[in-house]
Amino acid sequence: MSILKIENLTKKFGSFTALDGVDMEVNEGEVYGFIGPNGAGKSTTIRILLGMLKATQGEAEIFGKDAWSHAVDIHKRVAYVPGDVNLWPNLTGGEVIDLFMKMNGNANHEKREQLIKKFDFDPTKKSRTYSKGNRQKVALIAAFASDADLYILDEPTSGLDPLMEKVFQECVLDAKAAGKSVLLSSHILSEVEKLCDRVGIIRQGKMVETGTLEELRHLTRTHLTVQTKQPLTALNELKGIHNLEEKGSEFTFQVDTEEMDAVIRYISRFGILKLESAPPTLEDLFMRHYQSEERAGTGAEGIR
Numbered sequence: 001m002s003i004l005k006i007e008n009l010t011k012k013f014g015s016f017t018a019l020d021g022v023d024m025e026v027n028e029g030e031v032y033g034f035i036g037p038n039g040a041g042k043s044t045t046i047r048i049l050l051g052m053l054k055a056t057q058g059e060a061e062i063f064g065k066d067a068w069s070h071a072v073d074i075h076k077r078v079a080y081v082p083g084d085v086n087l088w089p090n091l092t093g094g095e096v097i098d099l100f101m102k103m104n105g106n107a108n109h110e111k112r113e114q115l116i117k118k119f120d121f122d123p124t125k126k127s128r129t130y131s132k133g134n135r136q137k138v139a140l141i142a143a144f145a146s147d148a149d150l151y152i153l154d155e156p157t158s159g160l161d162p163l164m165e166k167v168f169q170e171c172v173l174d175a176k177a178a179g180k181s182v183l184l185s186s187h188i189l190s191e192v193e194k195l196c197d198r199v200g201i202i203r204q205g206k207m208v209e210t211g212t213l214e215e216l217r218h219l220t221r222t223h224l225t226v227q228t229k230q231p232l233t234a235l236n237e238l239k240g241i242h243n244l245e246e247k248g249s250e251f252t253f254q255v256d257t258e259e260m261d262a263v264i265r266y267i268s269r270f271g272i273l274k275l276e277s278a279p280p281t282l283e284d285l286f287m288r289h290y291q292s293e294e295r296a297g298t299g300a301e302g303i304r
C-alpha cells in the first residue's frame with residue numbers, strides 16, 4: 001500500500017523551476033532513500049509534503065490525502081526531522097523534546113527515556129548551550145519517541161558522530177521492523193545503502209533514477225584486480241571493461257555488471273593467481289551521475 005505519493009510535482013520560485021515533474025512513491029513498511037546533490041530539490045519536495053510550501057502543479061499525497069489541504073490531519077501521524085534543528089534557546093533539551101512530541105502526536109514516554117539513554121543525551125541543559133549534534137539529537141529523540149506512521153527525515157544525521165550515526169540507523173531499522181515508513185534524504189550514501197529498500201535520485205529538480213538498490217546496481221560497475229599465470233592479453237578488447245590499468249603483472253579495471261560473467265570466464269583461461277573484487281557502490285553510481293553533464297543522461301532509462 002502506498003503511504004506517500006507524488007505525481008508530476010512542479011514547484012517554481014518566480015521564474016526559477018526548483019522541481020520539474022517529480023514522481024515518487026513510498027509504500028507501507030518501506031525505507032525510501034532520497035538522494036541528490038546540493039540544490040537538487042530534496043528539501044523543497046519535503047516542504048511540500050509537510051504542507052509548508054504550496055506546489056505550483058502536480059499532486060503530493062500522504063495517507064491518500066492532499067499534503068497542502070489536509071496538512072493538520074496528516075501531521076498527527078507524521079514525525080519530521082530537519083537537518084538544521086532550531087530550538088527555543090531558553091528551554092531545556094528535555095522541554096523541547098516534549099514540545100516536539102506534542103506536535104507530532106502519539107507520544108510514547110517510555111520510548112523517550114530509552115532514546116535519551118541510547119543517544120547519550122543530557123536533557124537538563126538549556127538549548128542555547130547545545131552543539132549542532134545535540135540539537136539534532138533533540139529532534140531525533142522527539143521523532144522516534146512519537147508513534148508516527150511515517151518518518152520524514154531531511155539529512156537528519158548531518159551533525160552526528162559515527163557512534164550516534166549507528167544509533168540513528170538502529171532507530172530507523174526499529175521503525176521499519178514495526179511496519180512504519182521512512183522517507184530519508186541523505187548525503188551519506190553508506191547510510192542510504194544500509195537502510196533503504198528503494199532509492200530515488202534527484203538532479204536539478206528531476207528524478208533521474210529510481211529503483212531498488214539491486215536494480216540500481218545493474219547500472220554500476222564492479223572493481224576488479226587480477227593476476228594470471230599466463231600473460232593476460234587483449235583484455236581491452238572485451239565488452240564492458242573500463243579504466244584498465246596495468247601494474248607489472250597485475251591488472252585493475254572496472255566491469256559493467258552485466259558483462260561480469262563473460263569477463264571472468266575469459267580471465268580464467270589464463271589461470272587465475274589473484275582475483276579481488278570490490279562491489280559497486282551507490283557512491284560510484286552517484287558520482288557517475290554528477291561528475292559530468294553528458295554522462296548523467298545515460299542509464300537513466302534502464303530502470304523505468
Ligand SMILES: Nc1ncnc2c1ncn2[C@@H]1O[C@H](COP(=O)(O)OP(=O)(O)OP(=O)(O)O)[C@@H](O)[C@H]1O
Nearest residue numbers: 013016017018036037038039040041042043044045
Ligand atoms: N524559498 C525559495 N526561494 C527561491 N528559491 C528557493 C527557495 N527554496 C529553495 N530554492 C531553490 O530551489 C532549489 C532546490 O533547493 P532545495 O533546498 O530543495 O535543495 P536540496 O536538494 O535540499 O539541497 P541540499 O542538499 O543542499 O539540502 C535550489 O536552487 C534553491 O536555491
Ligand SMILES: [Mg+2]
Nearest residue numbers: 042043044154
Ligand atoms: Mg536540503
